[in-house]
Amino acid sequence: MRLLLPLIAVLALTLIAYAGVSGAGMNYLFGVxxxxAAFLIFLIGFIRRVVQWGRSPVPFRIPATCGQEKSLPWVKRNRFDNPFTTGEVIIRMLLEVFLFRSLFRNTKVDLREGPILRYGSAKWLWLGALAFHYSFLTILVRHLRFFTEPIPFFVKWAETLDGILQVGVPAFYQTDMVILAAVAYLFLRRVFVPQLRYISLANDYFPLFLILAIALSGILMRYFFKTNIVGVKELTMGLVTFSPKIPEGIGVIFYIHLFLVSTLFAYFPFSKLMHLGGVFLSPTRNLANNNRAVRHINPWNYPVKVHTYEEYEDEFREHMKEAGLPVEKE
Amino acid sequence: MYDGGKIITGLVVFVGLVTFPLWSNVGKAAKKPDPKIDTPVIQQLAEKKCIEPKAFMQAEHMKILNDWRDSVVRDGNKLYVSSSGKTFNMSLQNECMNCHSNKKQFCDECHNYTDVKPYCWTCHIEPKEKEKVAWASIEENS
Incomplete structure (x- = not known):
């Protein structure tokens, strides 16, 4: 059910776009x-989520430490796995954001007969994630050719590099294949690894299916069904210049692709996909491990009302004397 | 907000990046491509029709050219029979460019607009158009 429901949802979304454009002719609704609306939800939702995170106090440094912390001078320390200064934190964050260092550290355990418990390194998740994210980034940059005129140099570079094999026409993009393979891997590991299947939820499968559907619709549109690409760019340029119009002759496959992308954008701020912003705001990564050197004051500390002994004695001095209790001040 | 300065800086960078298409296009009128089909050869045609219907040519011309290349270079088959039963030479230079001699106003219009870089002209020689002819004649005269 956790797997089936998201699959049905994505198929339903595809059908909605198909029926809406092909059947009901609601091109303006789906095209503009x-x-x-999706972009607005994405932007506002993203900011709201990050501000929410920002308002949560982090009273204590809680970095996940993966190496020897700064200690006595003769103890060799690990700078980037247990950073002490802001500079080291920045390098740690760069390694995390660009190279997914924490996934590289992934291990697997298995229990053999004997019984023998074995630990081993497992790099496949790291490799799959890296392939997936970089393909997605390249595809995103490539798509800027529909949103800019004239087209900036880095978009042209991305396209040239991506199609450098010059296979077929329209030129085959490697990332199209890589992203399909990577998404398939990321999905199949959730299905075939029992522990992962156990912890996988509908909101893990849904983005995978959605991205798979987006990639497939894009690939179908580029290489097989073909659509009026000049019309598509007129539509997208109309969107970004706030003068939206719906050119004639754009195939329904484009509207399906666009609707699925809109869904992804609108869904983004409410989903686990927010790790895009979250990776920068994880207190287990972005804090220096300097608890022993720097005093961190709990931000929600308020002035505590105290009643000192001096005040107590001032208040009850007479009664104390009457009862024969010793007092400090006469 | 805790660490507000850093977080807001990050958010501003993020918003700047994702709205790049919005602000980078401000004040630029997006020009719609307008491929011209008014070359002298086309104007003299009795029946102004390409080898296949227009919609098909728009979507599949690149595939036709690719198939033609394979067919001519690998199989030596140089004749194309269209869906209407007519026969054409499989030749970019002698068939396509014979009518569409205006590469700049025909091919490049849409290709530049959508940033498509066909590699036809890494082997074929680009047709000499007005500008280039003018340059050549200047060189000849000097």
Missing amino acids: FIPY
């Missing part, structure tokens, strides 16, 4: 209104 929904993309705008």
Whole structure:
């Protein structure tokens, strides 16, 4: 059910776009209104989420430490796995954001007969994640050719590099294949590894199916069904210049692709995909491990009302004397 | 907000990045491509029709050219029979460019607009158009 429901949801979304455009002819709704709404939800939702995170106090340094912390001078320390200064934290964050260092550290355990418990390194998740994210980034940059005129140099570079094999026409992009393979891997490991299947939820499968559907619809549109690409760019340029219009002759496959992308954008701030912003705000990564050197004051500390002994004695001095209790001040 | 300065800086960078298409296009009128089909050869045609219907050519011209290349170079088959039963030479230079001699106003219009870089002209010689002819004649005269 956790797997089936998201699959049905993505298929339903595809059908909605198909029926809406092909059947009901609601091109303006699917081509203009929904993309705008989705982008707004994405932008506002993203900011709201990050501000929410920002308002949570982090009273204590809680970095996940993966190496020897700064200690006595003769103890060799690990700078980037247990950073002490801001500079070291920045390098640690760069390694995390660009190279997924924490996934590289992934291990697996298995229990053999004997019984023998074995630990081993497992790099496949790291490799799959890296392939997936970098393909997605390249695809995103490539798509800027529909949103800019004239097209900036880095978009042209991305396209040239991506199609450098010059296989077929329209030129085959490697990332199209890599992203399909990577998403398939990321999905199949959740299905075939029992421990992962156990912890996988509908909101793990849904983004995977959605991204798979987006990639497939894009690939179908580019290489097989073909659509009026000049019309598509007129539509997208209309969107970004706030003069939306719906050119004639754009195939329904484009609207399906656009609707699925809009869904992804609108869903983004409420999902686990927010790790895009979250990776920068994880207190287990972005804090220096300097608890022993720097005093961190709990931000929600308020002035505590105290009643000192001096005040107590001032208040009850007479009664104390009457009862024969010793007092400090006469 | 805790560490507000850093977080807000990050958010501003993020918003700047994702709205790049919005602000980078401000004040630029997006010009719609307008491929011209008014070359002298086309104007003299009795029946102004390409080898296949227009919609098909728009979507599949690159595939046709690719198939033609394979067919001519690998199989030596140089004749194309269209869906209407007519026969054409499989030749970019002698068939396509014979009518569409205006590469700049025909091919490049849409290709530049959508940033498509066909590698036809890494082997084929680009047709000499007005500008280039003018340069050549200047060189000849000097």
